[in-house]
Amino acid sequence: MRTVTIADVAKHAGVAVSTVSYVLSGKRAISATTRQRVLESVRTLGYHPNAGARALASKRANVIALVLPLRAGMNLPVLMQFATSVVTTARQYDHDVLLMTADEGPDGLRRVAASALVDGLLLMDVEIHDPRVPLLRELTEPSVLIGFPADPEGLTCVDLDFARAGALCVDHLVDLGHREIALLGAPRVVYERGTGFAERTMAGFADEMRRRGLVPDARPCEESFDEVYEAVKLLLEERPGVSGIVVHNESAAGHVLGALRMLGRRVPEDVSVVAICPDDVAERAGPALTSVLIPAGDVGDQAVRLLMAKLDGQQVPQSTLLQPRLTVRESTR
Amino acid sequence: MRTVTIADVAKHAGVAVSTVSYVLSGKRAISATTRQRVLESVRTLGYHPNAGARALASKRANVIALVLPLRAGMNLPVLMQFATSVVTTARQYDHDVLLMTADEGPDGLRRVAASALVDGLLLMDVEIHDPRVPLLRELTEPSVLIGFPADPEGLTCVDLDFARAGALCVDHLVDLGHREIALLGAPRVVYERGTGFAERTMAGFADEMRRRGLVPDARPCEESFDEVYEAVKLLLEERPGVSGIVVHNESAAGHVLGALRMLGRRVPEDVSVVAICPDDVAERAGPALTSVLIPAGDVGDQAVRLLMAKLDGQQVPQSTLLQPRLTVRESTR
DNA sequence: CCTTCGCATCGAAGCGCTTCGACGACACCG
DNA sequence: CGGTGTCGTCGAAGCGCTTCGATGCGAAGG
Known part of the structure; x- marks a missing residue:
């Protein structure tokens, strides 16, 4: 045959x-x-x-690389949703997706680019000082980053507007009449890594609080039940008047609810909780969480569109920020 | 340049x-x-x-396809771990990985195979009656499946030995002296879909219970906190003597602990809980869960090795079952 | 009626690599 | 000292496709 x-x-x-x-x-x-x-x-x-022959003759492989972080502690559901939408959107443009892990590092990127295995690159979870960024600048293949490095000059970056997300949570709670509001963020290590999104959320939260004449209180938060419990307990002791909590930590969100319950605080009667997390996590929690959606699907989709535009020789904006959306559920009042 | x-x-x-x-x-x-x-x-x-030229001349693309299910309700951490190990192991064999979603269906597989984009296929989450299986049989490209279709004849399948995993939980609890033991499984829809692994766990659990002269009680279990709470409540009402619970539902595991707490049962003093889930989920729970590991990494690794062997023209076993391992933590006594 | 033009199609030249057969050069054997 | 291998290297023939320039043809124009 x-x-x-x-x-x-x-x-x-x-x-x-x-x-x-x-x-x-x-x-x-x-x-x-x-x-x-x-x-x-x-x-x-x-x-x-035949894909090889076509690529050889046309100098286009019709494949893009998707570089995902694989280190533990990543937000898996978001990541998967993102990957899924990237693959789906890429297929709409008649492209396939080559999956790479971040630990191949710059050399891996150079390899797939130089061998013409892929026409363009999509990098997720770019860090503030990412060793791959200088390489991307010198590569002839176009690339799109999810997240922002320190200096996005000459690159194309997409992300959720996390600062706006933080502010949105404040707006919602303040509009409901809450004055004393705290943010429980990502694990400390995430801030230290400098991935950016965690800081930006905190900054957006703090700025909006101050703009409203309130005092921001934002703290990192680990992910195990016991540590979350301790963090919540400490928060309630230090600031007994807290009536609003913003949680920007998907794994911890459920634990926060459990901890509040154990500490005798009813949600939303005593404390209102807003989470920044995917919808399915928010819906699965008890009570269902009012949340700001991380539109991972949209980000992936948008990233692919930008990459395709670049492959097409079009000019694209250096920075694209996706607007967050707040969905009211049962955990705020 | x-x-x-x-x-x-x-x-x-x-x-x-x-x-x-x-x-x-x-x-x-x-x-x-x-x-x-x-x-x-x-x-x-x-x-x-140049990858295209090499593929054209040598008739080997040095790329394998990884077909992942993207429907909601999948076990994300396991899936990511699996994908990661596939990519890592493939790289060791100097191969890259093309990411596909299951919703491309048989046509998608035919496309990448016929176009020589990939040399072989790795399919995850194969169902009992999977429409892609007949296609795989007629394809000249070798493939490896994760999971078992109804008739694995002529295919190469890898999976965790879920029946053994179910039995292992029973053994552990019975050895601790527990006699009345229940299994809380996957959401009902998973059984209806016929993915196989959920049934096999239940069967392994039930067989081992009977072998021990005990009465098995196994029930599906949804994933939202409220539904888990109701399920646990119902279980405790119907079988007040239950002192051991096996949870084969990653999203629900944490909620089961929360529900028991709310219902006034201490873990492990009053009830022992064993989960079948990845280690990180077990460790993050409070109290840390005694668990049977889903060695997703090993499965991916093994699957790639088998595929590489087939690409090499070697004969490989039709079925490979990976042995589960139980880790004792704080939730059983 | 002959030229001019545009449309539809063809033929051939690569794209960068692998692989096969051929060919010197040299060592070894009888 | 001429055959017979063996080893290391070369040249050329594709692999299946895209793309460029050429060409045949009918319609339009003078």
Whole structure:
């Protein structure tokens, strides 16, 4: 069962190889009748263009690299949602996705780019001082980053507007009448790593609090139940008047509710809680959490569109911030 | 900045193109001095073989497809861990990984296989009656499945031995002296989908219970806190003597602990809980859960090895079951 | 009626690599 | 000392596709 080549299709349809190619690519006008004949031959023979040959001749692999962080502590659901939307959107542009892990480092990127395995790169979870950023600048292949390095000059970056997300939580709680509000953030290590999004949320939270004439109180928060419990307990002891809590830590969100329950605080009667997390986590919690959505799907989608535009030679904005959206559920009042 | 080709390397080293190729592939003997000279040229010029050309000439893309399920309700951490280990192991064999989603269906598989984009396929989360299985049988490209379809004849399947995992939980609890033991499983929809692993766990649990002269009680379990709470409440009402609970539902595991706490049962003093879940989930819970590990990493690793063996023309076993391992933590006594 | 033009199609030249057969050079054997 | 290998290297033929320039043809124009 030899595989079907373009030559087989050409012979079957009684045309030249180049004609088949033009029918398939649409790069030259072909008469309707010929086109039909060719397409039918393609169908009956079950022809699939050889990817390698196509890449070699056209200098386009129609594959993009998706570089995901794999270190533990990543926000898995968000990551998966993101990956899924990247693959789905890429397919809409007739591209496939090569999966890479961040631990291949700059060398891995150089390898796939230089070998023409991929036409462009999508990097998730870029850090403030990311060793891969200088490389991306010198690569001829276009790239799109999720997250912001210290200096985004000359790059294309996409992210959720985390500062706005933090502010949004404040707005919601203050509008409900709460005055004493605290933020429980990501584990300390995340801030130390300098991924950016955690700081930006805190900053947005703090700025908005101050703008409203209130005193911000923001703290990192670990992820195990016991540590969350201790953090909540400490918070309530130090600031007994706290009536609003913003949680920017997906794994901890459920534990915060459990801790409050154990500490005799009812949600939302005594304390209102807003989380910044995916919808499914918010809905699964008891009570269901009012939350600001991390639109991972939109981010992936948008990132692919930007990359495709760059591959197309178009100019794209250096920075794209996606607007967060707050959904009211049962945990705030 | 034209990209460096093998011809450039050959000229720089003063040898024929074919000699460079043989140095790089090791398929023919090359004198040590020539080899050195070539390798040095490769390094100084920064040569990376063009993937398309290589694939075209050698009929090997050095890429494997990884097909992941993307429907909601999947066990994300396990999935990511799996994907990570697949990528890492594939790289050890000098292969890259093309990421696909299950919703591309059989056509997607046919496309990447027929276009020679990939040399082999790795499918995760195969269902009992999976529409892709017949296709895999007729494809010339080798494949490895994670999970078992109804008829694994002629295929290569890898999975955790879930029946054994269920039995292992029973053994642990019974050895501790517990007699009345219940299993809280996956959401009902998972059983209906027929993914297999959930049923197999239940069967292993039930068989071992009966073998021990005990009465099995196994129930599906949804994932939201409220539903878990109701399920636990109902269980305690119907079977007040229950002193051991096996949870085979990662999202629910934490909620089960919370529900028991709210219902006035201490863990492990009043009730012992064993979970079947990844270690990080077990460790993050309060109290830390005694658990049977889902060794997602090993599964991915093993799957890649099997696929590489098949690509190599070797014979491999039709079925590979990975043995589960129980880790005792704080939730059983 | 002959030229001019545009459309539809063809043929051939690569793209960068692997691989096969060939060919010197040299060592070894009888 | 001429055959017979062996080793290391070379040249050339593709792999299946895209793309460029050329070409045949009918319609439009003078």
